[in-house]
Amino acid sequence: MxxxxxxxxxxxxxxxxxxxxxxxxxxxxxxxxxxxxxxxxxxxxxxxxxxxxxxxxxxxxxxxxxxxxxxxxxxxxxxxxxxxxxxxxxxxxxxxxxxxxxxxxxxxxxxxxxxxxxxxxxxxxxxxxxxSSSGSSQGASATALATPGGVFAVVAVGLVVFGIGVFFIVRGISRRFTKDLRMPAGTAGRIVVVLGTVGYIAKGIALAVVGALFVVAAATFDASKATGLDGALKALAALPFGAVILIVIGIGLIAYGAYLGARARWGRL
Structure with missing residues (x-):
């Protein structure tokens, strides 16, 4: 054939x-x-x-x-x-x-x-x-909530994003991301693993919060709650000990960025 x-x-x-x-x-x-x-x-x-x-x-x-x-x-x-x-x-x-x-x-x-x-x-x-990502998210959510059955669409989006966040967290904890790289030997390899672990978990937490906010927006019929990553991080900052949480997430996102730099060098294509 x-x-x-x-x-x-x-x-x-x-x-x-x-x-x-x-x-x-x-x-x-x-x-x-x-x-x-x-x-x-x-x-x-x-x-x-x-x-x-x-x-x-x-x-x-x-x-x-x-x-x-x-x-x-x-x-x-x-x-x-x-x-x-x-x-x-x-x-x-x-x-x-x-x-x-x-x-x-x-x-x-x-x-x-x-x-x-x-x-x-x-x-x-x-x-x-x-x-503006947050404005786009809110506008799309407001349109969806105003249509018949739109609340289910917003919930579906929230659950999908939440699931992706959980996937990132699991991938970081299990270190499955190492399969995507030809790992360098020695100290460099250990540093890449640490960056990937911290980075995947941090980004996963942020995405899970984004997904949760979409579900909250649907449950309350309040599109303003359906924000993107920016809104999710600022929502974390408003929690008790939120500043500490946001510092950890911020450092984690920097670590994830550094990991992607390593993937650019050693990633499997």
Whole structure:
């Protein structure tokens, strides 16, 4: 049987050295964004304001200076390349069990959508525009809650995001992320494991809070509660000992960003 043209094209793309370098660039710039988000989260604790503690806030910080604008275009290229890489990886999935194969494909395509979405946001800022993640989340939730059955859609989104957060936490605790890398030997390898463990758990907690806030928004019919990562982190800051929690999460997000930098260097593609 002749090879499917789409499969052959995906295989050729996956073997492209240039494409691999650009995909690694995607991991590196995604790591940079997480470091910036972590720094913004820490600035919330010390009362420095710092803007939104999410991708939009990090991109806004970069857009505020000329050197940052040039970096924004690098982020756009890297994230679009990484998104396309995940699509190619989805087409290349091979499993003896068709259900497991499709499950893996859905996972790869979902990652692709996430990277491409942030890439589009980065492109908006690079072109001189602006975008608020929290405002977008609230607006979409308000629209959904105003439609018949919309409350179930908001709950579904919240549960999915909460589940992704739990997945990140489990992945960090179990250290399954090490399968994604060709681990360097010695001290460097141990540092990468620590960064990945702390980073995955911190990001998982933040995402779980985001998901929980969507469920609360649906339960109370209050779209203002359906915020993104920025709102989730600031909600944590409002809790008893919230400042300590936010400091830990902020440091964890910086660790996750550093881990993504390591993945750019040693990740399996």
């Amino acid at each position: 002749p090879e499917n043209p789409a499969t052959k094209a995906a295989a050729d793309a996956e073997n492209s050295r240039t494409f691999q370098v650009l995909a690694r660039l995607g991991y590196a710039v995604n790591g940079l964004l997480h470091v910036l988000i972590g720094v913004i989260a820490l600035s919330v604790v010390v009362g420095g304001g710092g803007g939104e503690a999410d991708q939009s806030g990090a991109l806004s910080q970069l857009a505020s200076n000329p050197a940052g604008v040039a970096l924004l275009w690098l982020i756009v290229v890297g994230l679009f390349a990484l998104g396309l890489w995940q699509i190619v990886a989805g087409f290349q999935v091979r499993r003896s069990d068709p259900k497991k194969a499709w499950g893996k494909r859905v996972s790869e395509f979902g990652k692709a959508l996430a990277y491409l979405a942030v890439g589009v946001t980065a492109l908006t800022f690079a072109l001189g525009g602006s975008k």
